Amino acid sequence: MISRTDADSSAARSGTLLWIALPAILLALTVVVVRVGWLQIKGDPRLAYHGAGKGVTLVRDAPRGDLLDRRGRALATSRFVYQPIADPELIPRPADTWIMRVSESLDTPPEEIGVPVAEALAHNDALRRSGTDDDSGPARPSTTWRERAQTIIDTFMARVNAGQATPLQAIREDLSVHSPRRYLPIGNAVDQATATSIKEHRIPGLFFERRAARTTIESEDVYGLAPLIGKVGVDENGRLGAERFLHSRLEGEPSRVRLVRDARGRSLWMQRGENESGERGEDIRLSVDIVIQRIAWEELWRGVRDADAAGGRIVVTDPRSGELLAMLDVVRDVHAEAYAWPDKEAPVTPGERLWAEEASSGHRFQTILQSPKGSEPALRRQRCLTDAYEPGSTFKSFIWASGYDMGLMPEHETLTTTNPYRTPYGRLLADVTRKTGHTWDQVLERSSNIGMAILSERMSFGELHEIVDRFHFGERTGIGLRNESPGLVTPLSRWGNYSQTSVAIGQEVAVTPLQMVQAFACFAQPRGSEGVMPRLSMLARRPGYDGADLVERVISAEAASRARGVMVRIVESMDAKMKRRFPGDPEPRYVLFGKSGTAEIPLIPPPGKRRPRGARGYYTDQYNSSFIAGGPYEDPRLIVLCVIDDPGPGRVRQREYYGSDVAGPVVRRVFERVLPYLGVEPSPGTDDAETGERPATIASRAPTRTMSETNER
């Protein structure tokens, strides 16, 4: 029986116990609250990783915008395809029958299906075995007391020493290594009808995933437009060309719905505020016109074959807006030797010198650097963009017009120099023409090297260099495509007498076709805007675009008009030669103005190589022949530049390798086909014009009229 004293003692002991227990309990509860707060507010990235799998974001791709030509014709479009996906965990065993069935359904060789499936099945089987055999994966408890205790101690010590438990990276790796493969793309994507048909067979473990796929219009490599259009990767990201340059505008905004799923993968509900509606990418009109491109393609190939050339380039632009209407680069297989470039570090040998001397005549070498990445059209270099060339006499027009502006070409001066001509610093120059006594107009018309050298002598080094800079030679046009070459201009610090003369005749300067057509546009502006140069664009301009924000004046209107007038006679001369060579060609209907150029091809060693000792700076009897023209004369709508790379030896022997011989006809034919397509009326005075006058008559009158107009102003 309990006494009163015992009862008091019990009360006291209970009280003491409560003094200890209650604060301990309340402290424990406080610790729990703090712990909850820590987990919720500060958190642990590893927990976020494990909690992240509760939802799944369903992404429905929005179609990528189309690339269109300037008239809205599709160049590259997107469509949806269905990629077969295998879930190896659901494939019945043995898998042979399944593989054959899927192979027949997808019309794919069995080995293309079987190999990846067999690998995945082997991986999953190995994983299962390792899970039961305890030979990998997380350590299992040992069988003896001692080992179990050791496991606990080891884990504790590892935790203490590492400072924190298994890091997130290790968890991820562990999960990836120890997770069975359940997503295996197999075979090629199929269209919707095929996918639906295969689904009806209910093949276990075979699913289809909808994906967007890019389709580029397939028509003779879109007449050489592939490098300009470019390419998208499997992820629909623009990788090359306009697809890359315009990716941010072309790519659609996919719709996203975040669904919460339970552990069995069943959808529960959509996450609040995590639904985004998608939007199709923007359709973009490029400035190119597929019809003009096709015309350029046909005429360039004709010209390249006629000239037995190794390649050719052509660019067609609208001089008013700077829009690029066509750009084409062709390379032709010709019997040409590879040049034997010695390694950069290789010592010079007597044989090398002999070979260089022997190679200086009677050989045709490969002058076009081959595209390194195989035959994929979009991967090929677009040489109008990437490969600079010596413009030769076509460059004289810019210097000539600038000299006119500077007042260095008196109206009634006649140059009565000898041919050849020795410059004050001793360089000997000769003209192709045998005529002597040039007026300044005739210097440009006859493409007189001597006249241009004299003009350059009247300029300072800085003035001539500034002219080259003003036309933006030596800098990229910024058209938006990758790998554009800036060309090559000798810096003023290294500029000398030789440079002064060479640049005036289009040597010692390298330009891209794009730079040339951009600069030449200053001669082809409508009345009142002559002398301004637009910036090139590969995007179609907005309707009503006046170009005011993207032009700059490079020469005076007076100089531009005068040069344009003189260059009409150059085209007239070219037309006469062309008529002799191609008597079946129709009479020209448009008066053009233009300039030809012929330049030797410099020996430029590829990376890691050097020029052989004793070799000249140029290939022998191998040229780049070009012709650039604008038209029609009275209201220019086009500029066309054609470069014929390395006309064949036969043409060289016949001395028919000049720009006006091989490139001029290409330019003329392009004008004669494109201008009607654009709805441009034939020039006044041509056969097709209402006046009924002969074109030559008009052409002959044109510069005279222009000069008189100029004089009137």
Add this chain to the structure above:
Amino acid sequence: MVTRGNVVMLCALALLTLGVVMVNSAGMSVAPVGETGQLAPGVDPVTFQSILTSRPSLYAVVAVVAMLVCGVLPTRWLERSAGLRPSHALAILAAALVTILALLLAVYAPGVGRSVNGAARWIVVPIAGSLQPSEIAKWGMVVVIACGAVASGDGLRRFRGGLPILIAVLCLVCAVIVVEDLGTAVLIGGVGVLVLVAAGMRLWWLLATVPVAVAGFVAAVLSSPYRVDRVVSFIDPYRDPQGDGYHMIQSMATIAGGGPFGRGLGHGLQKFGYLPEDTSDFLFAVICEELGLAGASLVIALYGVMFVALAGIVRAADGPVRRLIALGVLLTVAGQATINLFVVTGLGPTKGIALPLLSAGGTGWVLTCAALGLVAAIDRDTERRAVTLGGVREPVAA
């Protein structure tokens, strides 16, 4: 005037109500929806009405009734155990022990016992469904130890008195429970020893048993590979995130997903198959996820207020038996809650022990409420006696 007993019952009622709501929320499942958006036949959506008519609501009603009934029971008779002859006390002790052991062993009896998830912890009861004998043992042992300790009187201070018998009883019960449920065994053992200390057992005897208890605990852990796994996964749950560490990681991830104010009632994600035992052992994690830190703090606050009120009742209890019983109830509820909260928040190794008054479990709810009702009755009788003797009553709340 609100007495301590009333505070305890109000807190219990609040926790129980929250428990009903959260158990229903955690018990949500995914039902297939037809093309017309209609639920499949036989599948009922969760509505207010469905919650009211759910099984947890029924258990809650029974628990509240048990609390109210126990709350009006006279408790003075409990003190009569102090006047029992030792032989009578021993006989009653033996009868109680046999009853408890019979219930505990009944889980292994074919046709009577029921296993869930491989653990044989339930016995089938007609109409009521099933009950957990360990719950009965848990609360029964509190009363048995309290009464036995008081009946032992001075013998509790002598090593050869009644103490060895009580210790033996405690050990026997714990030994039977530990086979299936180490956590409950530790809880019963710990509470029993503390009640014995409060009843008069010398402290150094307790200290002397500590090494034995620790050794027993270590042996219990090392003898079972899955307990080793649990200890290892407690030290580093990320060592095997898809295996042994899964429970703890998912529980902590559930809590972390809640934020200060939670995802909203019913909007938890982890309960959909990711968090195991979401309606029972890990219900607190669901509360944290859906109600956030605010909801978790509310739960903790309710427990805190209840424990403080219980401590007040213990201090004021009139009579050693009632005091020890009240103390045992306090220590049992507080110990169980603390262990559960530590496990759920990753502060302790994973242990299958429920959160009192919240985790789903009819037996647990009913017996816990009954025990708390008994404590409220003790408080009421204490108050009445104080009034009768002209003592000063201390209001605990206005």
